[in-house]
Amino acid sequence: MTILLIEDEEATARRLRRMVQDVEPTAVVVGTTVSVEESVEWLQTHPKPDLVLMDIELADGQSFEIFNRVAVTSPVIFTTAYDEYAIKAFRVNSIDYLLKPVKEDDLRNALGKLQRMREALLEQPDGLKASLASLLQKMAASAEGNSASPTANAGQVYRDRFLVKQGQRLFSVSLDEVAYFFSRNKLSFLKTRDEHEWMVDYTMDELSAMLNPKRFFRLNRQIIAELRAIDKVNLYFNGKLKVGLRPVFDEEVIVSREKAGEFKSWLGE
Template sequence: MTTLIIEDEELTARKLGRLLVEVDPAVRVVGTTVSVDESVEWLRTNPRPDLIFMDIELADGQSFAIFDQVPITSPVIFTTAYDEYAIKAFKVNSIDYLLKPVKEDDLRQALAKLQTLRHVLTSQTAGMGSLEGALATLLQQVRDASVAAPVTTTVVLAHTSTNGTYRERFMIKQGQRLFSIGVDEVAYFVTRNKMSFLKTRDDSEWLLDYTMDELAQMLDPQRFFRLNRQIIAEMRAVDKVHLYFNGKLKVILRPAFDEEVVVSRERAGDFKRWLGE
């Protein structure tokens, strides 16, 4: 089964590729793209993959824009750190919606769902047209049913950690020395050049061996909020919030961050509720 991975975090893409092969050795990753434009170009110039794994938030926009620029007949499994796009995801060729970091059991179930659909359609459409056409018809039926039914309840449950607890400390390596930092000392987490860092309240910064998606699942959502793809902030680190253009919010952090921190219009409502609006 050929697979295209659309994911702008290199480490996340590599981990997903390895996990796919572990779950199903028959899977062959034939391409990895990191943006809307690159994905559109790849889909226009390469054979149709059997399956697409698609992150929603890409560096140059949301991946839903890909569907507006190129026909996609392959089934799609969305991967995202957020749950607010579930309804929208099921309006396109989506057979599943997995929250990051992707768990092996969730991935296995999603691939099993695809194989079941293919098996059923192969037996039902023999001599009656293409499997791809039949799959597209069934996906449309699934989308109609999914939009009519509430899908966010099961997705939101993924905000809790697997064992019901959240990380309280992070191990730091400095040369040959190891020490730990408690979450009470953390102001925010930030990613730069595809590496993640922990920023403490006293303005120290330490390298971490986790992606931002993994960190988002480890942290208590009552205390930490993912402001955007680059920053996860602890509540006390939010110094000021300003209204920004087009419904966005501009956040001033403490300790100060060296770039402008903006919360998207889609996330602004959740952010204000998190702050206690």
């Protein structure tokens, strides 16, 4: 078994490598990366490993961003000190989710789970091939930035207001006041229709899961816009779309060719 280890704490990485050798002596750690950027580059330039051990909090951001940048078709076991990320981890098809400090028994159980899954797939006609194809499709969908589906999930409860801070004062902003959410320098903000900007304590991925997809659409990794904030849409090169927002956003807002069809369908609902 070949393993890519994504971990930005050197001491933790050393401990995990030793633990892997104790639990699975035939396993080989073929690479160790410490950041989103380095991990994306490694995955683009090396044969895919049999398993990825992936820390969630890295030096340059959360490792979920890796799935937005490159197709990850290897099974993933996430490690983190924070259990709040469990649901998001399983949205990107992880095999297991281990809390730090990782215990040897937990790692052994996770590797055993992976092995059982492989054996079950191989017992079916073309099982492994079909599974990898399905996993690739799911990862590609995840790579769209976990954008909101144009159809709301039955029973899903969505946010209708956000708490923001102004100096020492906290107050609530209703979604009826929000034109769009945007990210800048790894921070997230909301912009109201009357052009006030407030920082919000959520990532763009987390916001996507909180917002009603009938009202909000993730145009790209940087912008989630409310329907009424779409001022104009123009054709752009290579099948992309250029979107004008109201209030005006200070950078070009481009919808990728892959998302253009979904966006047009959302506009026409």
